Amino acid sequence: MHAAVVVFPGSNCDRDVALAVARATGRPPAMVWHGDTDLPRADLIVLPGGFSYGDYLRCGAMAAHSPVMRAVVERVKAGARVLGICNGFQILTEARLLPGALLRNASRKFVCRPVSLRVETTNGEFTRAYAPGETIRLPVAHGEGNYTADPETLARLEGEGRVVFRYVDGTNPNGSVNDIAGIMDATGRVMGLMPHPERASEAIHGSTDGARMFEGLVEALA
């Protein structure tokens, strides 16, 4: 699998996710600068966590209109997989590659803690390494992860099995509707989630549940 990680000036999980991807693929992913208009060959494009352009207004709003995102949209049409983690998820919604929006946490505070997630679907390459209905542990760290969408969109997401991860055991950290933690687009090729799989990819992280996401992608896209 060839992977690329997009680097915005305020990305701060780009190194972490590059290492997690490299552990799964055996080679470091291409790092692509936000001002680039062209992407290298990539079966998987990762939009990492961070504060893309400072995000003082609306998280991901400016990044969604960056030069590199036009290239990402083209690649999605051409069949590439795109994974948006945390700020990457926010950028995907702002770019309308995923529906809905991520609002300020209900607590109005930044929250960093481990959460329990139920894997709601194993359709598609992102979650094929998990068992359907399995509960996994990943950490979250965000101020704006409160997912919301209009009732029609929600009904469609739920009806089409596009809610990929849901907070369980009372661990919803942000007030998101239906306890949604991650969703995918209608093609199954674009997924966004607030929790950080790259921060649960080694023994010292206390959980390796996140590493399996990258391992599953490698198996599927090898």
Add this chain to the structure above:
Amino acid sequence: MTGVTADVAKEHGLSAEEWQAALEIMGRTPSITELGIFSVMWSEHCSYKSSRVWLKTLPTTGPRVICGPGENAGVVDIGGGLAAVFKMESHNHPSFIEPYQGAATGVGGIMRDVFTMGARPVANLNALRFGRPDHPRTRHLLAGVVAGIGGYGNCVGVPTVGGELNFHPAYDGNCLVNAMTVGLAKADRIFYSAAAGVGNPVVYVGSKTGRDGIHGATMASAEFSEGTEEKRPTVQVGDPFTEKLLIEACLELMATDAIVAIQDMGAAGLTSSSVEMAGKGDLGITLDLDRVPQREQGMTAYEIMLSESQERMLMILRPGAEDQARAIFTKWELDFAVIGRLTDTGRLVLTRDGRVEADMPIEPLSSRAPLYHRPWEPTPPPAPIDDGAFDLPDTPVRALARLLASADLCSRRWVWEQYDSHVGADTAQGPGGDAAVVRIHGTGRALAMTCDVTPRYCLADPVEGGRQAVAEAWRNLTAVGALPLAVTDNMNFGNPEKPRIMGQFAGCIQGMADACRALEFPVVSGNVSLYNETDGRAILPTPAIGGLGLLEDVTKAAVAAFTAPDLAILVLGDGRGHLGQSLYLRELHGREEGAPPPVDLAVERRNGDLVRALIADGLVAGCHDVSDGGLLVAVAEMAMAGRTGCRLDLPADAGVLFGEDQGRYVVATADPTAVAARAVAAGVPVARVGTTGGVSLTGPHLGAISVEDLTAAHEAFLPALMSGETA
């Protein structure tokens, strides 16, 4: 333009003698810009005029010390060609006036001190002190400070991995916000601030200069009184996104050979950075202030030189390296301007709109900076108390639950969940344990780090309190298995012109120096914050200690938790049960009295060296130092952290259960025989006090309470306080 007179000098905080010295140095009346430069360079904040004679008595060298105090941060060799760069710094006065921005810019400033030296910041910690929980300002200050620290560090992408938090009425009018940053650099690629090379370009990078923060250093060198809130305009505003860009751009440039010297523009901004860099290199410097990137129209030379706008750096470049450097800063969309040159005149010459606004010798700004041997009175020894006079008012486990729910012992989760403690993916142990453990990126080794001081001990007995602060930092690093390497200190005190306060300062320094020597734990960087007084009322003496340690194998780090049932619980170290100055005495008897527990540094070292060896040898399943609250609190904290109960064979004796002796550790082990044998061989007192298992903390003389109930009590205090349900 104001005419400069003795009165104007006084308004700038210069004493009559200091003004006289300035007149002599200049040989004429200084211009207003020159006066402004004298005033900030000779402020307490920049000149350390009251503290310097005492700071010199601290041990600052050791086999691992690459750079001690005097640079932007301390540097220690951590092996493998790497160095750790670290420092702690206060932002107390600004945080009290504007908690969010005050704390945020404190974090930004200390990170710049670290990356200025060529290190990538890898961890932040903080030591916070607020007034009593029900004081009308406490909630506002705590909420703002925590949000500010999180808002800045989270955005920059440096994990906030630990810290400490206390409440006490002595901080009602002056909160303390001490921020610490640890960075990693190649040991042979450390950058310093001494300018070199006549004719070399002086380069300004980062944010534009505005009128914010003018006279911040002077504000931080005065007491508060009514009207303090009017000083809000002197608080700077932080931009963590720009800081992130500045880190990446500076580190990218530092990978080349373009930089001769570099310093961040912190307190006193362009003034202190240009004067200090030129001064250290015995050179002169000319600056064309028209070239300084400016955010506002019509700024005067005075305003440009005294601005404390954030996220700015000053560099001396190798001749001809300007274009290479400019390209990097342009890529990161940061301002880059050549604003001057180094000269051989030894003078600072500033021009604005073609006029010379300042022309003054640099060397006397430091060599003739005021240095005070302030009179000081030793703190009288505290009246001893009779430990036998304080019976348990409740069954022991009930008393325990009350202690664990008190302001100084409750869970700090409400605070640290607002900090991203894992960005970087190297955090092995975040907040909540004895010390944070952060893997050295790309290796299997780790740094351990902690912030400690017990201000109530320092008030009762400054010398013993100073010793204890260092010993506890050393012990906390040891408790995770790390070898303690060095410390940074943040000395927070009241008005040094009062002999009683100066006596606290002197006493704490003496105690710290003792402990640093005995534990081979040198001070490599630090910061002093004086005048923490409001309407004449001083804070508790608070010499916050930031400790740094090294673990050879990150997977061997010990956790402060009962990780399994059926482990033996041992206490290593002697417990005589001192109740003086204990939290038990304060929280259950309402008394803040007595002498703090004495620190025996030889015993401290002997016990700690044993514990570290036991952890390295894999004999320890859980380890926690015994500090605030005493033995039963330490055991309960391990039970809560591991969600595992225990059966304890301890007497219903307040001194045994809640006395705060030093040099002690609780260890959980699957092999108590081996641990006891090693302890006996090392001459360390060892006692088995119980066994892990079950869902409750129980004992024949203690009563029983479920770990779940203890946790509920422990977790309740801060959320209730901050949602306004108490107070």
